[in-house]
Amino acid sequence: MPYKSTHDVIHDLEQKGELVRIKEEVNPYLEAAAVHLEVFKNNGPAILFENLKGTKFPAVSNLFGTLERSQYLLRDSWSDFANLVHLKDNPGSGFKHPFKTLKTLYKASKALPLKTNHHPVMWQECKISDLPQIQCWPNDGGAFITLPLVYSEDVEQPGVMHGNLGMYRIQLSGNEYVQNKEVGLHYQIHRGIGVHQTKANKLGQPLKVSIFVGGSPANIFSAVMPLPEGMSELTFAGFLNNRRFRYGYKNGYFIPSEADFVILGEIYPNETKPEGPFGDHLGYYSLKHPFPVMRVKKVYHRKNAVWSFTVVGRPPQEDSQFGKLIHLLTKDVLLKEIPGLKAVNAVDAAGVHPLLLVLGSERYTPYLEKQQPQELLTIANHILGTGQMSLAKYLFIAEHSEQVNVDNEKEFFTYFLERFNPQRDIHFQTNTTIDTLDYSGTGLNQGSKVVFAAIDKKINQLSLEFSNLSTHAQVVSAGILAVELTPFTNYENAKREMHQFAMEIKDKINGFPLIVVCDDARFLAQDFDNFLWVTFTRSNPAYDIYGINESIEHKHWKCDAVIIDARKKPHHAPELSMPDEVMQKVYQLGEKGGSLHGII
Numbered sequence: 001m002p003y004k005s006t007h008d009v010i011h012d013l014e015q016k017g018e019l020v021r022i023k024e025e026v027n028p029y030l031e032a033a034a035v036h037l038e039v040f041k042n043n044g045p046a047i048l049f050e051n052l053k054g055t056k057f058p059a060v061s062n063l064f065g066t067l068e069r070s071q072y073l074l075r076d077s078w079s080d081f082a083n084l085v086h087l088k089d090n091p092g093s094g095f096k097h098p099f100k101t102l103k104t105l106y107k108a109s110k111a112l113p114l115k116t117n118h119h120p121v122m123w124q125e126c127k128i129s130d131l132p133q134i135q136c137w138p139n140d141g142g143a144f145i146t147l148p149l150v151y152s153e154d155v156e157q158p159g160v161m162h163g164n165l166g167m168y169r170i171q172l173s174g175n176e177y178v179q180n181k182e183v184g185l186h187y188q189i190h191r192g193i194g195v196h197q198t199k200a201n202k203l204g205q206p207l208k209v210s211i212f213v214g215g216s217p218a219n220i221f222s223a224v225m226p227l228p229e230g231m232s233e234l235t236f237a238g239f240l241n242n243r244r245f246r247y248g249y250k251n252g253y254f255i256p257s258e259a260d261f262v263i264l265g266e267i268y269p270n271e272t273k274p275e276g277p278f279g280d281h282l283g284y285y286s287l288k289h290p291f292p293v294m295r296v297k298k299v300y301h302r303k304n305a306v307w308s309f310t311v312v313g314r315p316p317q318e319d320s321q322f323g324k325l326i327h328l329l330t331k332d333v334l335l336k337e338i339p340g341l342k343a344v345n346a347v348d349a350a351g352v353h354p355l356l357l358v359l360g361s362e363r364y365t366p367y368l369e370k371q372q373p374q375e376l377l378t379i380a381n382h383i384l385g386t387g388q389m390s391l392a393k394y395l396f397i398a399e400h401s402e403q404v405n406v407d408n409e410k411e412f413f414t415y416f417l418e419r420f421n422p423q424r425d426i427h428f429q430t431n432t433t434i435d436t437l438d439y440s441g442t443g444l445n446q447g448s449k450v451v452f453a454a455i456d457k458k459i460n461q462l463s464l465e466f467s468n469l470s471t472h473a474q475v476v477s478a479g480i481l482a483v484e485l486t487p488f489t490n491y492e493n494a495k496r497e498m499h500q501f502a503m504e505i506k507d508k509i510n511g512f513p514l515i516v517v518c519d520d521a522r523f524l525a526q527d528f529d530n531f532l533w534v535t536f537t538r539s540n541p542a543y544d545i546y547g548i549n550e551s552i553e554h555k556h557w558k559c560d561a562v563i564i565d566a567r568k569k570p571h572h573a574p575e576l577s578m579p580d581e582v583m584q585k586v587y588q589l590g591e592k593g594g595s596l597h598g599i600i
Contacts, residue, residue, distance in 0.1 A: 002076065002216070003215070003217065003243075005258060005260060020045050020599060025052075026049050030137070030138065031585055032061070033134065033578075034578050035047065036309075045062070045069075047060065048306075055133070056130070059134070061311070063217060063220075070325055074218060074325075076241070076242040111238035111244060117248060118246070122250070123302045128183065134309050137278075140174075140277060141276050144170060146312065148213060149211070149212045149223050149259070150210075151211075152209050154199060165237070166223055166233075181295065182294065184291055204269060208252055208264075209265055209267055211265075212263070214259050222236045250264075261305055261307065266295050272291055275289060281315060282537050283314025283575055315349055337386075340379045341359075345409070349528075349532040353437075354434075355396075356395045358395060358396065360398075392449065393536065393540070394536055396452045397454075413477065413480065417478070419454035420459075426557060428541060434448075473521060474522055476524060479511065480514045481514070484517075484520060485497065485518075488569050489570075498517070506549060506560070513562060517563060524566075545564055546564075547559020547560065547562055
C-alpha cells in the first residue's frame with residue numbers, strides 16, 4: 001500500500017503484529033536509544049514511544065529492524081524495481097515478457113514528483129527545541145536527527161530533477177550552536193550536497209536546504225540508495241512507494257508535502273562550526289570537526305506527527321538492513337558494470353567501508369599456466385574507483401570458484417589464505433582517501449588502501465593449532481592467529497616492536513599466513529565478527545601492516561607472512577558503550593507488566 005505519512009506505516013505494522021507501543025515515560029537522553037538497541041538485538045518489532053520526556057511528539061524506531069520487515073515496507077514495488085533494473089541491464093529481455101515490461105515502464109513513467117499546493121507538513125509551526133531531543137550515546141555532542149532526509153538543489157539547474165536527497169546527520173543541540181537558530185549538517189566525502197554547496201559558494205550565495213523527517217519508508221531508502229549521479233531520488237521514492245512524491249515551494253524553499261516534520265534553512269559560504277562527537281556505524285565515536293552550519297528559518301510539522309529515528313553503533317544495527325536491501329537490488333547491475341566481477345561483500349561486521357571481499361575471473365592468458373593474478377588486479381582497481389566502494393581500505397580478491405561463498409566471511413578467509421602468496425600478492429595505495437568516519441588513518445578522509453589477491457592454486461596448508469609463543473596467542477580460525485602484545489605507544493616504537501616480534505616468531509608460525517597483533521587476543525578469537533571488527537577498523541594498511549622477512553624489490557613490498565597491528569592507537573576514536581544504569585532501566589520494561597515483556 002502507498003504510505004502518505006509515518007502514521008500510515010505505524011498502523012500497517014501494528015495490524016501485522018510488527019509494532020510494540022511503549023506507554024511508560026522514556027528519556028530521550030540515552031534511554032530511547034538503549035531500548036532500541038535491546039529490541040533490535042532480540043530481533044524485535046518496530047517501537048512506538050508514546051511518552052517521550054520533554055516533548056509532545058511520539059517517536060518510532062526500528063522500522064527497518066529486520067530484512068523481512070524492510071522488504072514488507074517496500075513490497076508494492078520491490079519486484080517492479082528488480083524488473084526495471086533487469087530491463088536496463090538486458091534491454092532485449094523486454095521482448096520475451098512484453099506485458100510485464102510495459103507495466104513496469106508505465107509505472108516508472110508515472111513516478112515523477114508531483115507539484116501540489118496541499119502541504120500537510122505545514123499544519124503547524126514549532127521550534128527545534130520542541131522536537132524529540134534524542135541523544136544516543138553518552139559522549140555525543142548533543143541531540144541528533146538520525147533519519148534525516150536532506151534536500152538541496154543545484155543553483156545552476158534548479159528544480160527537483162536536479163535536486164539531491166541524502167541522509168546526512170543533523171546535530172540539533174550542543175557545541176556552539178545557537179538554540180533554535182542553528183543546526184549542524186555533517187556530510188561525508190562523495191556526497192551530492194557537496195557539489196551543490198560548492199556551486200553556491202562560487203556564486204557567493206547561501207544554499208537553501210530542507211531537512212525533513214518521516215513520510216513513506218521509500219523516502220528513507222531512496223536517500224541512502226547509491227543512485228547514479230543525475231538520477232532523481234524523488235522519482236525513485238515515488239516508484240518504490242507506488243505513489244508520486246508530493247512537493248511544493250514556499251519562499252524559495254522546497255516543501256516535502258507529506259513529511260511529518262520539515263526544517264527550512266540556509267548554509268552560507270565558508271560558514272562552519274564544530275559538529276560531533278557522534279556514536280557512529282563503525283562502533284566508535286566520530287570526533288568533533290568543523291562542518292557546515294545551517295541557519296534555521298522555519299520548522300513545521302503535520303497534525304499527529306511522529307518522529308522517526310534509528311540508532312547506529314557497532315554493526316549489525318538497523319542500518320545494516322539498508323546495506324542488505326541495496327545489495328539485493330544492485331548486485332546484478334554491479335556485476336555487469338565491472339567486467340569479470342563475480343561477487344562482492346562489503347563486510348557489515350567490519351563497518352562496511354573498511355573491508356571488501358571479492359570474487360573475480362582470471363581470463364587474460366588462458367593459453368599459459370597461471371603465474372600471478374592479472375585480471376583480478378584490473379577488477380580491484382575498477383572497484384576502488386567506483387562510488388562508495390572507493391572508500392575501502394582492505395580489498396581481498398580471489399579467483400571465482402563454486403567452492404567458496406563470498407558472504408560467508410570465515411569460509412572466504414580460509415579459501416583465500418590457502419591460495420595467498422604474500423611474496424607476490426600484496427599491493428598498496430598510500431596517501432589516499434578513506435571513509436570520513438574511520439579514524440585509523442592519518443587525518444580526516446586520509447589513509448591508505450591495500451589489495452590482497454589470490455589465484456586458484458592451493459599453496460598453503462593452514463593450521464588450527466598453535467603453542468609456540470610465550471606471549472598470549474589465540475587461534476582465530478584456520479591460518480589466522482591473534483597475538484596480544486603491550487599497548488601501542490607511537491609508530492616509531494611500533495616499528496621496533498613489530499620487527500623484533502617478527503624476528504622472534506619467524507620460525508614458529510608455519511600454517512599462519514595472517515597474524516593480528518591486538519590488545520585482547522581472547523576477545524578477537526571469541527567470535528569471527530570480533531576479528532573482522534577489530535582488525536579492519538583499528539588499522540591503516542600503509543602504517544600498520546608488517547611482515548615476517550619483509551623486503552622491497554623494485555618498489556614492491558613482500559613478506560612470508562602478514563602481521564597487522566590492530567592495537568588501539570592514541571588517535572583512534574573511543575568505542576561505544578552504554579552505561580549499566582541506563583540498561584537496567586531498559587530491562588525493567590521487559591519485566592512482567594512492562595511494555596517489552598516477552599520481547600527482550
